[in-house]
Amino acid sequence: MKTPIRLEQALKKLYVAFHNNTLHPECCKQCAVGNILDNKDSWKHLSDLHGDLKLNYVGIVHQNLGRKFNGYTPLELLQIEATFLKACGYKLPLHYKNNKPQNPTNKDSLFNGLSEVVKLLCNMDNVSNIMDYTKLFEFKNKKPSYEIAEILA
Template identity: 65%
Template sequence: MKTSKRLDQALQKLYTAFHNNTLNPECCKQCAVGNICDGTDSWKHLSNGHGMFQLSYVGRVHQSLGRRFNGYTPLELLNIEAEFLKGCGYTLPLHHKNAKPKNPTDKETLFGGLAAAIAYLCKLEGISNVMDPADLLRKAKAVNPQVEAEV
């Protein structure tokens, strides 16, 4: 499957962050979008709060000018982060009264967020989810017909 440069780079950054324990949903530099944006928190000015779906004035200006950050528009970045946070178990927007996971940096929690963010990234590209187990099994079976017998 051919993927775009922006998707390849985002996947590499997210997988690296997950495996290096530098993925943290409560840190603007280490969350999904923070990692996609090379460990910076400048993206947080695109909205009025972490986990919010609406662009701030600054975000609307960048969006209307067609600006992209590592290939993604401001609105796409907010949605990527929202999917990541929801996948981790947060109720959005982030607020001390809203639900959140007991241990936000637990590998299982982070994997849920990673899977949700990657599913959304693939949807943006118009391709099937690269983490979909059924799709992976179909591809494996196409290469080796005995895969089904082994599964």
């Protein structure tokens, strides 16, 4: 199965951001969506609150016009960001009074956030979760259920 281009591009950008330490949940240019959208923050105008799943007027207009940003609709972008923030340990929407992690750029926290985002992105494109390693360890009659080539295909 061929990986959809929007998924492939998003994964590459998130991978680079994670490994280059340019992923920051509280920055609209460096969060999950900010990185997917080439470190631009114009997406923040789609809702009134960072981490909110509700489109504002501008977001509704873009959604109703069928606009896509690097392949994603405004609603999909809000879902991606909310998933990332929640998995990183934030109480949504992002607000100074709401709970947040002590160290927002902790690699373990970011990894948890990205794992959930990758799962969501794969789900959006009807692709098996590329981070699901459970097939590697499935067995039947004391033998692996799958050949490694099958899993990596």
